[in-house]
Amino acid sequence: MEIATLAPILLVVLFGALALGLWVGFALIAVGLVAMILAAPAPAELVFATKVWGGLSVWGLTALPMFIWMGEILVRSRLSSDMFSGLAPFTARLPGKLLHVNVLACGLFAAVSGSSAATTATIGRMSLPELKARGYDERMAIGSLAGAGTFGFLIPPSIILIVYGAATEQSIARLFLAGVLPGALLAALFIGWIMIWSLMNAERMPEAEPPTDRREALRAMSRLLPVVGLIVAVIGSIYLGIASPTEAAVIGVTGALILAGATGALSWAGLADSLRAATVTTCMIAFILAGASFLTVAMGYTGIPRELARMIGEMGLSQYQLLAMLTVFFIVMGMFLDGISIVVLTVSIFLPMVTAAGIDPIWFGIFLVLVVEMSQITPPVGFNLFVIQTITGRDIFAVARYAIPFFLLLVLATAILSVFPGIALWLPSTMMSR
Amino acid sequence: LPVAAQSWDMPTPYGDSVFHTQNIMEFVADIEEATDLEITVHSAGSLYAHPEIKDSVRRGLAPMGEVLMSRLANEDPIFAVDSIPFLASSYEEGRALWEASRPMVEEKLAAQGLTLLFAVPWPGQSIYTQEPIESAADLEGASFRAYNAATERLAQLMGAVPTQIETGDIPTAFSTGRVDAMITSPSTGVSSQAWDFTSHYTDTQAWLPKNMVIVNSRALDGLDEATREAIMSAAAEAETRGWEMSAAETAAKMATLEENGMTISDPSETLSGELAEIGETMTAEWLDEAGDEGQQVVDAYEAKMSDM
Amino acid sequence: MRRLLDRLYAAALWLAAITFALIAVLVLAQILGRLTDRVARLLELPPPGLTIPSLAEFGAFLFTGAVFLGLAGTLQAGSHVRVKLLIRSLPEAVARWLGALVCLGAAGLAVFATWSSGLQVADSIAFDSVSYGMIPIPLAIPQGVMTAGLALFTVALVDSAVTLATGGQPGFDAAETRTERGD
Numbered sequence A: 001m002e003i004a005t006l007a008p009i010l011l012v013v014l015f016g017a018l019a020l021g022l023w024v025g026f027a028l029i030a031v032g033l034v035a036m037i038l039a040a041p042a043p044a045e046l047v048f049a050t051k052v053w054g055g056l057s058v059w060g061l062t063a064l065p066m067f068i069w070m071g072e073i074l075v076r077s078r079l080s081s082d083m084f085s086g087l088a089p090f091t092a093r094l095p096g097k098l099l100h101v102n103v104l105a106c107g108l109f110a111a112v113s114g115s116s117a118a119t120t121a122t123i124g125r126m127s128l129p130e131l132k133a134r135g136y137d138e139r140m141a142i143g144s145l146a147g148a149g150t151f152g153f154l155i156p157p158s159i160i161l162i163v164y165g166a167a168t169e170q171s172i173a174r175l176f177l178a179g180v181l182p183g184a185l186l187a188a189l190f191i192g193w194i195m196i197w198s199l200m201n202a203e204r205m206p207e208a209e210p211p212t213d214r215r216e217a218l219r220a221m222s223r224l225l226p227v228v229g230l231i232v233a234v235i236g237s238i239y240l241g242i243a244s245p246t247e248a249a250v251i252g253v254t255g256a257l258i259l260a261g262a263t264g265a266l267s268w269a270g271l272a273d274s275l276r277a278a279t280v281t282t283c284m285i286a287f288i289l290a291g292a293s294f295l296t297v298a299m300g301y302t303g304i305p306r307e308l309a310r311m312i313g314e315m316g317l318s319q320y321q322l323l324a325m326l327t328v329f330f331i332v333m334g335m336f337l338d339g340i341s342i343v344v345l346t347v348s349i350f351l352p353m354v355t356a357a358g359i360d361p362i363w364f365g366i367f368l369v370l371v372v373e374m375s376q377i378t379p380p381v382g383f384n385l386f387v388i389q390t391i392t393g394r395d396i397f398a399v400a401r402y403a404i405p406f407f408l409l410l411v412l413a414t415a416i417l418s419v420f421p422g423i424a425l426w427l428p429s430t431m432m433s434r
Numbered sequence B: 001l002p003v004a005a006q007s008w009d010m011p012t013p014y015g016d017s018v019f020h021t022q023n024i025m026e027f028v029a030d031i032e033e034a035t036d037l038e039i040t041v042h043s044a045g046s047l048y049a050h051p052e053i054k055d056s057v058r059r060g061l062a063p064m065g066e067v068l069m070s071r072l073a074n075e076d077p078i079f080a081v082d083s084i085p086f087l088a089s090s091y092e093e094g095r096a097l098w099e100a101s102r103p104m105v106e107e108k109l110a111a112q113g114l115t116l117l118f119a120v121p122w123p124g125q126s127i128y129t130q131e132p133i134e135s136a137a138d139l140e141g142a143s144f145r146a147y148n149a150a151t152e153r154l155a156q157l158m159g160a161v162p163t164q165i166e167t168g169d170i171p172t173a174f175s176t177g178r179v180d181a182m183i184t185s186p187s188t189g190v191s192s193q194a195w196d197f198t199s200h201y202t203d204t205q206a207w208l209p210k211n212m213v214i215v216n217s218r219a220l221d222g223l224d225e226a227t228r229e230a231i232m233s234a235a236a237e238a239e240t241r242g243w244e245m246s247a248a249e250t251a252a253k254m255a256t257l258e259e260n261g262m263t264i265s266d267p268s269e270t271l272s273g274e275l276a277e278i279g280e281t282m283t284a285e286w287l288d289e290a291g292d293e294g295q296q297v298v299d300a301y302e303a304k305m306s307d308m
Numbered sequence C: 001m002r003r004l005l006d007r008l009y010a011a012a013l014w015l016a017a018i019t020f021a022l023i024a025v026l027v028l029a030q031i032l033g034r035l036t037d038r039v040a041r042l043l044e045l046p047p048p049g050l051t052i053p054s055l056a057e058f059g060a061f062l063f064t065g066a067v068f069l070g071l072a073g074t075l076q077a078g079s080h081v082r083v084k085l086l087i088r089s090l091p092e093a094v095a096r097w098l099g100a101l102v103c104l105g106a107a108g109l110a111v112f113a114t115w116s117s118g119l120q121v122a123d124s125i126a127f128d129s130v131s132y133g134m135i136p137i138p139l140a141i142p143q144g145v146m147t148a149g150l151a152l153f154t155v156a157l158v159d160s161a162v163t164l165a166t167g168g169q170p171g172f173d174a175a176e177t178r179t180e181r182g183d
C-alpha cells in the first residue's frame, strides 16, 4: 500500500482510539495491527509476541522499577518533604524559589538514571505533592518537571546514547562526555525561564516562607543530608566501580530502605505500599513500551520512516537546512512514536546523509537526544506525559500544554548547539586521548 | 493479475559501517541485479534485535537474516565449534575448521527448516588490558569479561574472575575498574574505541567466530529455480568476498588500534604455551558435550590440517 | 465471583511486586559479591569470584514476567494511561456505553495479544528454545508467564465491560476518579 494512503489511515486509527478513551498501550497495538494487516508481509499474530517479548526482556529496563521504588520509599518516609524544607532556605532569594527543585533534582538524578521516564516518575512523585502543598503554580510545577525529566537521556548514563552508539559504531564513552555540557546548557535555560516567569507572574507565586535565622537554616540544611548522602552513594557506586549503572538503582533502593528504617519513618505497611505503587507505575510504562515495540516493528515493515528519511535525503539540503528539516521530521515523528524507536528506525539512513554534510557523528548523537527529549513531551505519545498523568491525574494534553515553554527551550538549545557545536564536542576532545 | 515482484525483509544485527553488513549489502545488490526479488536490509537490529533474529527467520517473520553462529551454542554444541579458544586461531585454520564443520551445521539448521547461505568470520579474538600481560599469572584474580559459557570457562582457566558486562557498559566498566580485561576482535576494539579505556592489545587471535546468513527453507523453496540459483551463487561469492574482507579488516583495524596509541604485541612464549594448554582442555570439554558428532568434526578438521 | 476475580488480580499484582523485589535482592547479592572480591584483592587473598550467573538474562526475564502479571492489577488501580476528554464531556449514560465498548475493544486486542503470546510459547516448546547466556533457560517458561498475565488482563477487561454494561463502576474508574480528585 502507498504511504500516502497508509499514513493517514494510521493517524485516524491512533487519534480515534485515543479520543474514544482506549488505553494508550492498546491504541499503539491497534495502530500496529492495522499497519501490519494493510502493509506487512509477515503474520501479525507471530510478530506481536516476538517483538514485545524481545522489547521488554532487556536487562537495562530492570532499573526502572528500582528507581521508582526508591522514590516511593522516600515519599512515604517523609525524607522527601525534609529535603524540601532543607532546600527552601537556599532558594529563598532566587526568583522562582522551589520551582527550581525539579530542574536541579532531575539534573542530579539523571546522573544515575539512563531513562527519562524513570527520572520523571521518581522526582515527580516527590516534588509535585510538595510544590502543591506549598502553593506553587501547578502548571509551572508540572511543566518544569515534564521538561527537566528529559535530562535522563542527555546527562550520562543514557539509554538512548547507548542505542545510538551501538547502531553507529560510535564510542559510548565519548557520547556520554559530549552530553554533559549540553545538559548543563539546558538546565541553565530552564532555570533562566523559571526566573523570568516568576518575576513576570509574581501574583502566581506563593508567599515567601517565613524568614529563618541562621540556626534554623542550619537545622533545615541538616535535613538535606540523608537524601544528598543517598544520591552521592548511588553516583559513587557507579564511579567507584562497585555497581553498573543498572545495578546502581538497587543501591538506591537499599539506601532508601536503610534511611527510612534508621529514622523509623517507614512501617511494614508503608514498605508494602511503596512496592505496590512502584509495581503499578512500572507495569503502566512497560505496557506502553510493549505497544510501542509492536508499532515500531510494524513501521519497520511498512517502511514509512525509511521512506520519509529518504525523501529528506533527496532534497539536497545544506547543513543548516538539513538540521532544520531533521528537527521538524523528528518533532512530527516524535508525536506518534517513542524517541528510541525513531532513532533505531532511521539512523542508518540519516547517518550517511549527516556525515556527508560534514556533521560530526558524536555531535549528531547529542542532537538526536535533544529531539528525542522533545518527543517525550509532545502528545499524543510522550512518556513523560504518561508518567505525569499517572502522578497528577491531569490529562496528557493538559500536561503537554504546561510543558510548551520547555519544549520551545529544547528547540532553542538545539539551535544553540547547531551554531556552537563545540558545546558538545569540546569535552570529549579534551578528556579523551586523541 | 500480474505477479508483483517479491519483496523480502532481512534483519541483521550489526550497523552499516561493519564489514559484515557491507558484505551483505553487496550480496543483496547481486541478487537484486540477477532476479526480481527485492530485499530490504534492516541493519543494526532495527527490525529484529539479535536475540530475535533466528527464530524470526524460522517462524517466517522475515525470510532471511544474519546471526552470530555461536549465539546458538545452547541449542547445540556444534554451533560453538568456531568459538573454542585456540582450536583454530588463524584464517587458514578457521577456513579448514569451517570446511570440516559446515555439513554438520547445515544439517542442524536444515532440521530447523533453515538453509545456510554463507558464513563469514570476524577477525580473531584478542585480549585487551590496561597493563601488559606476559603470562596467565598477570591475569590472576583480574576481572575478565565473559559473555557466554565459553568465555566464562576461558577466564576461569586463566585464573581470572569471569565478569558479566553488557556491551554498552564496557567503557564505564573499564574506567571504573569493574573489569580489567576483555577478549574481542580488533573490529569491535576499534568500533568501541578501546584506546579510550585500555592500552594493551595482545594478539592471541584465539578463535574466529562467524556470522552466518540463513534463509527460511520454505521461503526459499517458494522461489523459482532461476532465482534460487542466483541466490546460491551470490551467497558463494559473498562468502569468498567476506573472508577476504575479514582478513583485510584484521590488518587495518590493528593498525588503527596502534595509531591510537595502543601497544600491540604477540603473546609471549610462556603465554602461548599456557593458552595452547587451555585450548586443549576446552576442546576436550567441548568434545564431552558434542559427542560423536563433535569428534567427527574435529577429526575432519585435523585431517585437513595435516594435508596442508 | 466478584471477590474471586478481585483477589486474582490482587494476587497477580503482588506476585509481580515480589518478583521486582526479588530482582533487587539478586542484584544486591551480585554487588556484595563484587565488594567481597575487592576486599579480598586488597588483602591480597584470591578473590572468591562470587557472581550470579546469567543475572542479566535472568533479571530481564523476571522483569518481563512481572510486568505481564501486573497488568490486570494495574488496570484495577486505574493506572493505565488513557485520554478521557471525550468521555468526560458525554452524558453519563452515553459515556457508560462508550466505556463498555472501549473495554470490549481493549479486550479484543488483549485476546490477540494472548493468542500471539500463546503461539510463541508453543513454538518455543516445539523448537526447544533456550536463552543464550551461561545458564540455558527454556524460553517457554518466562514466555508462559507472559501469556498467563495477558490472559488475566483479558479477563479483567471483559469483567470491566460487563460491570459497565450492568450499571456498576469498574475498579479502574473509581481509582481514576480518586487520582483526579487528588487523594
Ligand code: NA
Binding pocket: A109, A110, A111, A112, A113, A114, A115, A151, A152, A153, A154, A155, A156, A157, A158
Ligand atoms: Na542519565
Ligand code: NA
Binding pocket: A334, A335, A336, A337, A374, A375, A376, A377, A378, A379, A380, A381, A382, A383
Ligand atoms: Na511524543
